[in-house]
Amino acid sequence: MSVGIRGDLERLYREQGDRLWRAVFLYSGDREIAGDAVAEAFAQALRRGEAIRSVDRWVWAVAFRVAAGLLKERRRVVPLPQSGSYEPTAEMAEVTEALRKLPPKQRGAIVLRYYADCSLKETAAILDSTAAAVGVHLTRARRRLRTLLEESE
Secondary structure: OOHHHHHHHHHHHHHHHHHHHHHHHHHHOOHHHHHHHHHHHHHHHHHHHHHOOOHHHHHHHHHHHHHHHHHHHHOOOOOOOOOOOOOOOHHHHHHHHHHHOOOHHHHHHHHHHHHOOOOHHHHHHHOOOOHHHHHHHHHHHHHHHHHHHHHHO
């Protein structure tokens, strides 16, 4: 494997590893799934090597696909633990709780678009959807989140 891909992966891990973990955690609601999905994405990237054109987006996409697969296997989202190294603020816990009440496609669209700053096209690629469908998911998710967060006040 060339030094280039290893260097890109090391840079990505240092610069975005925590952010990627948090995004997958917000999507899945499960610390274990987030850790497993991120680790698997980097492991797959190492195996694929130079075949990857855009390392950053590829790793993000794979991490979300792995998380989606793990969620599908479990058929449920595990409640958010109250302890750990990534303790959310009270506001973040409230948003995370509201996100868990959204369907997976809406939750993924919100996290990727607004937390990970992906474009509609990138979000669609990661969620294996279309940009138009992502737009619909975002509209519905924003409406539902607004209701959920207003109810919690």
